[in-house]
Amino acid sequence: MSIQIEHLQYVYGAGTVFEKQALRDISLTIPDGQFVGIIGHTGSGKSTLVQHLNGLLRASSGDILVDGESIYQEGYSMKKLRSSVGLVFQYPEYQLFETDVFTDVCFGPKNLGLPKEEIEARARQAMNAVGLDESYDKVSPFELSGGQKRRAAIAGILAMKPKVLILDEPTAGLDPKGRDDILDMLADLHRESGITILLVSHSMEDVAKYVDRIIVMSKGSVLYDDRPAGVFAHWQELEKVGLAAPQVTYIMHELETRGWPAARDVTTVEEAKDAILNALHRK
Amino acid sequence: MLKDITLGQYYPADSVIHKLDPRVKLVWTMLFIISLFVFGSISCYIVVTLVLIGLIRVSKVPLKFMMKGLRAIFMLMLITVIFNLFLTPGTPVVQIWKLTITKEGIRTAAFMAIRLVYLIVGSSLMTLTTTPNDLTDGMEKGLRFLKVFRVPVHEIAMMMSIALRFIPILMEETDKIMKAQMARGADFESGGLIKKAKGLVPLLVPLFVSAFRRANDLAMAMEARGYHGGEGRTKLRPLHYESRDRAAYLLMLVYIAVLILVRIAAPVERLLGIAF
Known part of the structure; x- marks a missing residue:
């Protein structure tokens, strides 16, 4: 399922003193099966942008095409859109409300009006995918740890079997272990089911290892849209908009200025290790 | 809305x-x-x-x-x-x-x-x-004479200012939770009265949980800063x-x-x- 965004604009609180243009002329194409990172400083419009993709916010102007069809055309089913484009909000654990985890995960598919067996099969599958086994079925969601709560909330969206999964800062407020768990889980999910994943984050470090493409947003517009290495090549400009390239980028640039022929395109620690070893062998 | x-x-x-x-x-x-x-x-x-x-x-x-x-x-x-x-x-x-x-x-x-x-x-x-803060400050000072009759003027004013301060926060929270549940296919608009009331459960439970959590955090933060009621408390900007x-x-x-x-x-x- 491909998503095409055309000249999207969004204005908050139009006609009041608090009026603010949150998105300016955004045009993007997200093809099927891509793992995309959307990066931006707080208030850059990244959360606003993703809320448009499943119709929770309506653009002030511009258009969004899902599989070539405009979601703003008369009679377009928002219900269908929300089942195919799953959005996991920031701090999704605050949306849990049922008496046990399993019932909570069932909430999404139940709203799709599926038969009972299908609902439960999907819920089970989604919980397995996020690493919550049967022993968690009857536990109250309020008794889980922070990371588990978040995984339960993500399972709630996964159970709707979206073709596109959008996650708004899924690692915010988690410890390094919880963060890596979630990101590894997403990478597995992407590899196994081939769904399109949009990962919203303000940390380059988080996404560099996983994504195929990075979209950098600043003040409501798209600043860069490229492969990770291509984006990190602009590390000086990134700093100006309150972001930073991964730390390895800085090391590799420093090595280069000191006369080490290290590779420039390095984005992860693993690649950096190989590049440095290679350079050492050559000497 | x-x-x-x-x-x-x-x-x-x-x-x-x-x-x-x-x-x-x-x-x-x-x-x-x-x-x-x-x-x-x-x-x-x-x-x-x-x-x-x-x-x-x-x-x-x-x-x-x-x-x-x-x-x-x-x-x-x-x-x-x-x-x-x-x-x-x-x-x-x-x-x-x-x-x-x-x-x-x-x-x-x-x-x-x-x-x-x-x-x-x-x-x-x-x-x-x-501003809500000024309003409750004004009430506190204007009604101070009621203290003679053992009316807890400061406490009432503090409760009012906290309540007023929390209105926009809770409204924002409601909006967020509503959107999150809508993303999971929840429907808050259609259906009869009973279906609508039932549909509010996914909104109200997280809202109450978050309100209690916030109240707890606030009480803790106030105590950590030495709040112990109105006795001997001074104002940053006294009213003149x-x-x-x-x-x-x-x-x-x-x-x-x-x-x-x-x-x-x-x-x-x-x-x-x-x-x-």
Whole structure:
């Protein structure tokens, strides 16, 4: 399922003193099966942008095409859109409300009006995918740890079997272990089911290892849209908009200025290790 | 949806009314409301209207913003007007089937409508030009004398300011949770009353959980900063009366005096030859 965004604009609180243009002329194409990172400083419009993709916010102007069809055309089913484009909000654990985890995960598919067996099969599958086994079925969601709560909330969206999964800062407020768990889980999910994943984050470090493409947003517009290495090549400009390239980028640039022929395109620690070893062998 | 409520919302602008001491505004508003009910005549309402228009102009708050608050009481107003219109005994003017509209009914209904509108606009004028913090500060200081009667003035003021502060936070939270549940296919709009009420569970449970969590955090943070009630607590910006505040009190006396005079002289009624 491909998503095409055309000249999207969004204005908050139009006609009041608090009026603010949150998105300016955004045009993007997200093809099927891509793992995309959307990066931006707080208030850059990244959360606003993703809320448009499943119709929770309506653009002030511009258009969004899902599989070539405009979601703003008369009679377009928002219900269908929300089942195919799953959005996991920031701090999704605050949306849990049922008496046990399993019932909570069932909430999404139940709203799709599926038969009972299908609902439960999907819920089970989604919980397995996020690493919550049967022993968690009857536990109250309020008794889980922070990371588990978040995984339960993500399972709630996964159970709707979206073709596109959008996650708004899924690692915010988690410890390094919880963060890596979630990101590894997403990478597995992407590899196994081939769904399109949009990962919203303000940390380059988080996404560099996983994504195929990075979209950098600043003040409501798209600043860069490229492969990770291509984006990190602009590390000086990134700093100006309150972001930073991964730390390895800085090391590799420093090595280069000191006369080490290290590779420039390095984005992860693993690649950096190989590049440095290679350079050492050559000497 | 929830954004239509103007009462308790601050509109930032640079005007004399914004700068006034909150106590002055509280007393003014109270007196204004009393005056609406005590001086019920056409001439008096003309004076009140002029004063209200003048105050709105001085406050620099757009009229549109003030009228928003009226939307919330529209139904209440409609019911009041209809009841007064048909149920007041007196000289009949129009008779449709069993319903009679009397001269007195029209008069009471019109006065009631005007009173309600002015009451809302008048109090909105205060809340729109005063930050919730200032408002509760003003209340605390203005009502300090009640301490003699063992009324916990400080605690009440603190509770009010916390409650007011939490309104926008909880509204934002509601919006967020609503969106999150809508992303999971929840439907808050369609269906009958029972289905709608049931549909609110996914919204209310997380909202209550988050409200309690926030209350807990706030209590902890307040204690960590040494809060132990009002005893011996000082203010960052103590309230002082300035010359503009004294002028405002003076204007208030003038306003009352003019109303009393107009009530007695009743120029409009005399002109139109209506009994008063």
